[in-house]
Amino acid sequence: MSEFEENVAEVSPNNKQETxxxxxxxxxxxxxxxEIVLALAVIGLYILYFFFPKTASHRPTAVVNTExxxxxxxxxxxxxxxxxxxxxxxxxxxxxxEMAKQEALFKNRQSALERKYAQxxxxxxxxxxxQVQVENAQQxxxxxxxxxxxxxxxxxxxxxxxxxxxxxQIADSVIAATQRVNAERNASFIFSYQYGGQMLDAxxxxxxxxxxxxxxxxPFSKKKK
Numbered sequence: 393m394s395e396f397e398e399n400v401a402e403v404s405p406n407n408k409q410e411t412x413x414x415x416x417x418x419x420x421x422x423x424x425x426x427e428i429v430l431a432l433a434v435i436g437l438y439i440l441y442f443f444f445p446k447t448a449s450h451r452p453t454a455v456v457n458t459e460x461x462x463x464x465x466x467x468x469x470x471x472x473x474x475x476x477x478x479x480x481x482x483x484x485x486x487x488x489x490e491m492a493k494q495e496a497l498f499k500n501r502q503s504a505l506e507r508k509y510a511q512x513x514x515x516x517x518x519x520x521x522x523q524v525q526v527e528n529a530q531q532x533x534x535x536x537x538x539x540x541x542x543x544x545x546x547x548x549x550x551x552x553x554x555x556x557x558x559x560x561q562i563a564d565s566v567i568a569a570t571q572r573v574n575a576e577r578n579a580s581f582i583f584s585y586q587y588g589g590q591m592l593d594a595x596x597x598x599x600x601x602x603x604x605x606x607x608x609x610x611p612f613s614k615k616k617k
Contacts, residue, residue, distance in 0.1 A: 461580040469601040470586040478612040483558040494547050569607040573600050
């Protein structure tokens with residue numbers, strides 16, 4: 393393989409490493425959702441419990457937060473949230489569909505570029521091209537390859553931004569639903585349970601997952617009706 397061919401292959405968005413990375417990205421969407429929801433939920437509730445009461449003097453409407461809570465510890469099952477929260481499926485499917493679409497588009501563009509390169513090699517080896525034509529063809533192929541790579545990077549960046557926005561939307565909604573449930577329960581601490589996580593076992597009577605899911609899926613239930 394010539395140096396030029398190696399260069400074209402190197403910038404190709406269809407090489408094995410990038411394909412594996414994209415597949416890995418798809419498989420990790422649900423895992424990222426779990427991890428970010430877990431982190432934001434714990435941090436959000438920690439801040440609400442420990443910091444809001446201290447700033448109550450600056451927030452007259454938050455006086456109720458200064459009252460001691462029940463001391464109860466409850467939890468939500470993140471695995472259940474991840475599998476049964478309709479928004480997770482909607483956003484994940486949407487991003488995966490767009491990723492598959494873009495993969496097909498770039499594969500077609502890559503195939504077209506490879507055909508051009510193959511034709512260039514054939515013409516070069518047959519000796520029908522002048523030195524100027526060879527240089528112009530090489531420059532054109534390299535420009536197209538670089539443009540393809542730039543477009544690919546931009547599309548992947550946009551998809552990553554959509555993933556981040558989706559994860560934040562899911563995390564925010566889970567925290568908000570958990571807080572609504574706890575407005576009546578008045579638990580002092582709310583943790584997240586996940587198979588293989590730090591909390592290895594939990595009292596099932598302290599599981600508020602279904603209550604949180606009812607709130608989360610309420611908009612979807614109304615649409616189905």
